[in-house]
């Protein structure tokens with residue numbers, strides 16, 4: 001035993017400077033003590049928990065980004081659909097040009113549908129799901145989508161105010177939804193001037 005301790009003392013003293021060498025207690029007369037050669041079970045457990053928490057947090061962040069991108073894409077597609085229909089409505093006459101005008105569809109539009117719409121308020125309360133082009137063909141890739149329109153008389157000086165009679169301005173609101181959730185809303189003003 002004495003010879004082993006002497007050998008360990010020699011090894012410790014011959015270690016290069018700057019190199020920590022403490023695997024054993026080298027005090028003469030003291031029994032060798034095993035040194036810390038790795039992580040304790042508690043440290044491993046805590047480290048594992050921390051890594052797990054970081055991983056969960058990262059996955060949640062990635063999920064949020066993907067949901068945002070999906071929502072943003074739906075908004076852009078919804079705006080395209082809304083813009084397309086709004087442009088079609090704005091291209092119509094302010095008021096029925098042929099028949100006795102009514103707010104809403106006149107007789108010929110009730111009989112012949114959207115292809116006969118010729119004034120702005122013919123589109124009031126019109127909706128389709130899935131969206132269609134003007135000839136009644138469903139737009140490909142928009143299953144679950146819908147478009148609806150509301151037309152209202154408004155005050156020309158303040159289009160946010162709806163009025164009960166025609167004062168020369170109609171506000172058009174096109175709403176586009178996907179699976180019952182509004183993806184985009186577009187408003188436009190058509191005047192009689």
Ligand SMILES: [Ca+2]
Nearest residue numbers: 096118119122
């Ligand atoms: Ca009409």
Ligand SMILES: [Ca+2]
Nearest residue numbers: 102104121122
């Ligand atoms: Ca009309």
